[in-house]
Amino acid sequence: xxxxxxxxxxxxxxxxxxxxxxxxxxxxxxxxxxxxxxxxxxxxxxxxxxxxxxxxxxxxxxxxxxxxxxxxxxxxxxxxxxxxxxxxxxxxxxxxxxxxxxxxxxxxxxxxxxxxxxxxxxxxxxxxxxxxxxxxxxxxxxxxxxxxxxxxxxxxxxxxxxxxxxxxxxxxxxxxxxxxxxxxxxxxxxxxxxxxxxxxxxxxxxxxxxxxxxxxxxxxxxxxxxxxxxxxxxxxxxxxxxxxxxxxxxxxxxxxxxxxxxxxxxxxxxxxxxxxxxxxxxxxxxxxxxxxxxxxxxxxxxxxxxxxxxxxxxxxxxxxxxxxxxxxxxxxxxxxxxxxxxxxxxxxxxxxxxxxxxxx
Amino acid sequence: xxxxxxxxxxxxxxxxxxxxxxxxxxxxxxxxxxxxxxxxxxxxxxxxxxxxxxxxxxxxxxxxxxxxxxxxxxxxxxxxxxxxxxxxxxxxxxxxxxxxxxxxxxxxxxxxxxxxxxxxxxxxxxxxxxxxxxxxxxxxxxxxxxxxxxxxxxxxxxxxxxxxxxxxxxxxxxxxxxxxxxxxxxxxxxxxxxxxxxxxxxxxxxxxxxxxxxxxxxxxxxxxxxxxxxxxxxxxxxxxxxxxxxxxxxxxxxxxxxxxxxxxxxxxxxxxxxxxxxxxxxxxxxxxxxxxxxxxxxxxxxxxxxxxxxxxxxxxxxxxxxxxxxxxxxxxxxxxxxxxxxxxxxxxxxxxxxxxxxxx
Numbered sequence: 280x281x282x283x284x285x286x287x288x289x290x291x292x293x294x295x296x297x298x299x300x301x302x303x304x305x306x307x308x309x310x311x312x313x314x315x316x317x318x319x320x321x322x323x324x325x326x327x328x329x330x331x332x333x334x335x336x337x338x339x340x341x342x343x344x345x346x347x348x349x350x351x352x353x354x355x356x357x358x359x360x361x362x363x364x365x366x367x368x369x370x371x372x373x374x375x376x377x378x379x380x381x382x383x384x385x386x387x388x389x390x391x392x393x394x395x396x397x398x399x400x401x402x403x404x405x406x407x408x409x410x411x412x413x414x415x416x417x418x419x420x421x422x423x424x425x426x427x428x429x430x431x432x433x434x435x436x437x438x439x440x441x442x443x444x445x446x447x448x449x450x451x452x453x454x455x456x457x458x459x460x461x462x463x464x465x466x467x468x469x470x471x472x473x474x475x476x477x478x479x480x481x482x483x484x485x486x487x488x489x490x491x492x493x494x495x496x497x498x499x500x501x502x503x504x505x506x507x508x509x510x511x512x513x514x515x516x517x518x519x520x521x522x523x524x525x526x527x528x529x530x531x532x533x534x535x536x537x538x539x540x541x542x543x544x545x546x547x548x549x550x551x552x553x554x555x556x557x558x559x560x561x562x563x564x565x566x567x568x569x570x571x572x573x574x575x576x577x578x579x580x581x582x583x584x585x586x587x588x589x590x591x592x593x594x595x596x597x598x599x600x601x602x603x604x605x606x607x608x609x610x611x612x613x614x615x616x617x618x619x620x621x622x623x624x625x626x627x628x629x630x631x632x633x634x635x636x637x638x639x
Numbered sequence: 640x641x642x643x644x645x646x647x648x649x650x651x652x653x654x655x656x657x658x659x660x661x662x663x664x665x666x667x668x669x670x671x672x673x674x675x676x677x678x679x680x681x682x683x684x685x686x687x688x689x690x691x692x693x694x695x696x697x698x699x700x701x702x703x704x705x706x707x708x709x710x711x712x713x714x715x716x717x718x719x720x721x722x723x724x725x726x727x728x729x730x731x732x733x734x735x736x737x738x739x740x741x742x743x744x745x746x747x748x749x750x751x752x753x754x755x756x757x758x759x760x761x762x763x764x765x766x767x768x769x770x771x772x773x774x775x776x777x778x779x780x781x782x783x784x785x786x787x788x789x790x791x792x793x794x795x796x797x798x799x800x801x802x803x804x805x806x807x808x809x810x811x812x813x814x815x816x817x818x819x820x821x822x823x824x825x826x827x828x829x830x831x832x833x834x835x836x837x838x839x840x841x842x843x844x845x846x847x848x849x850x851x852x853x854x855x856x857x858x859x860x861x862x863x864x865x866x867x868x869x870x871x872x873x874x875x876x877x878x879x880x881x882x883x884x885x886x887x888x889x890x891x892x893x894x895x896x897x898x899x900x901x902x903x904x905x906x907x908x909x910x911x912x913x914x915x916x917x918x919x920x921x922x923x924x925x926x927x928x929x930x931x932x933x934x935x936x937x938x939x940x941x942x943x944x945x946x947x948x949x950x951x952x953x954x955x956x957x958x959x960x961x962x963x964x965x966x967x968x969x970x971x972x973x974x975x976x977x978x979x980x981x982x983x984x985x986x987x988x989x990x991x992x993x994x995x996x997x998x999x
Binding site: 355393 | 715719722723726727729753754755756757758778780783784785786788789790791792793869870952953
């Protein structure tokens with residue numbers, strides 16, 4: 280088992296990574312919880328909920344709530360339904376919520392925990408590669424019709440339990456999605472690692488390498504969170520690729536493109552803008568080729584520009600009316616950059632033209 | 640102007656009390672906010688929103704949102720509407736929310752601030768006596784159909800600006816309501832002060848005394864919060880009178896009885912149970928008489944017992960299935976006490992019988 284400690288200012292916690300550790304969950308629960316609510320989705324519950332429930336047999340009151348798989352469940356309606364369930368099941372301030380699933384479940388169940396009776400403990404049990412990112416750092420949220428994650432809190436989990444065995448059942452598109460966040464972390468932190476991540480096609484990825492990559496990604500994130508938990512400064516670097524990525528997801532409707540695929544497009548765009556703004560060369564072509572070879576989709580067309588710009592302006596990262604974006608001065612050297620809307624529009628147009636051409 | 644500092648672990652802040660200080664709000668705003676949303680209700684906005692808006696003329700983007708006065712506005716629907724407004728008005732992470740009104744507005748606007756883009760700054764500008772309590776301590780919340788304040792966070796304000804001039808326009812029932820929380824604070828902290836609070840009828844209360852009382856109440860609360868912000872221990876003492884109080888409000892429907900009136904009944908009940916459990920004498924009769932003379936209503940009947948017990952079990956303060964209640968070992972000596980439901984039921988029955996008889 281691998282352990283990463285996060286020395287959070289709000290509440291320190293541990294991330295455990297290991298093959299099959301979901302069976303031993305009760306070994307890692309510290310306090311005596313009065314009851315436990317396991318929240319999962321229709322994809323994951325069938326596969327792993329029983330394993331977790333069995334590990335919790337020592338507790339009196341353990342319940343399971345299953346929501347529909349997909350981003351649509353991060354709505355205010357489902358959020359409220361889960362709160363209602365928690366009340367009806369008699370959860371109190373000494374109860375625990377366990378989020379079993381990908382990022383959607385982690386964000387949703389985490390926000391329920393953050394706001395149920397002004398906050399109860401919760402544990403993240405991520406079951407996707409993508410969730411290595413969302414399960415660490417205490418960002419919990421639901422979506423507003425007008426944008427992703429606009430409603431939420433900073434509310435760290437008590438523990439993250441990452442059973443790498445659960446990744447074996449992931450569909451290819453989920454692997455693709457999660458791997459994009461690993462690439463993002465490498466771009467922020469470490470050129471050598473970036474090269475390594477692109478050195479092989481995804482189809483040949485084995486679990487040992489993946490576990491190693493996940494631990495590395497988590498460590499990069501943990502060190503950033505320790506310095507800036509509330510995202511006032513350097514934590515924003517983790518939004519590399521997300522300004523366009525989020526806008527694209529919202530524009531297409533959640534679920535059309537996976538989060539990671541949208542971020543992958545965003546990463547390319549961030550490199551495109553960085554090259555122009557800083558007059559540098561980045562391995563944009565290399566990343567673009569690798570993404571294409573690994574069947575990442577590229578849903579962008581000139582007609583979308585105005586709407587995407589509007590959505591980017593509405594993003595959390597907007598300060599007044601400039602668009603704030605994370606750029607790279609070099610590999611491993613992210614910076615926060617403010618740009619006016621007209622310039623952004625031009626960049627988006629040249630970017631779409633360039634990529635569309637190279638992909639023909 | 641009087642100042643109380645709260646050395647919150649989450650974020651230290653100041654409480655300013657003064658006559659007419661609402662006009663000078665911009666003197667007390669520290670950072671440069673990108674935009675400001677003032678949230679108020681239909682009772683308060685007409686009286687004071689303009690004064691605040693005028694004080695904010697130096698800011699580019701200042702907006703006002705008015706919700707219906709009353710507990711009904713602490714709903715998930717109004718909460719979501721306010722978030723939508725905030726998005727549409729372009730509020731970003733560097734925006735400020737100002738809560739202008741009583742406890743409902745403070746709780747609601749505070750919860751919007753706590754969860755908008757994972758938390759932005761907010762200022763409490765309480766306009767009721769009751770809100771001296773709710774505006775301090777960072778408890779923000781909305782109601783669930785099944786109970787008060789079941790959805791919320793601990794999220795301290797950046798500042799509390801208490802303009803005592805606004806209390807002049809309070810209707811008698813609001814004075815009655817707020818004064819009950821002052822009595823609660825005195826029961827928790829200070830026998831002499833308790834005697835003083837009951838020494839005159841409410842009708843003869845003057846502003847100087849009231850300001851002094853408010854400062855004293857706030858200080859008592861501030862010192863408790865500094866020791867236990869998240870209500871894991873002694874902060875629970877402030878719930879004296881609230882176990883039955885909340886149940887009663889929920890049972891009757893929000894707004895039928897004022898919060899303070901419900902708490903006043905709860906205080907009497909806490910004294911009733913304390914006397915029986917600890918075999919002591921408390922000035923229960925004295926308080927009961929004073930409440931009656933000052934026209935506090937007493938909406939309790941034997942038929943309500945089962946439902947009230949159910950509601951108390953559902954209260955945040957329930958641990959497993961015992962009901963947790965704050966009792967007094969003596970004046971100024973609150974304790975947390977767990978009681979089983981049957982015992983609680985008996986106490987409630989004898990209490991109702993006794994009070995009903997004395998009020999005939």
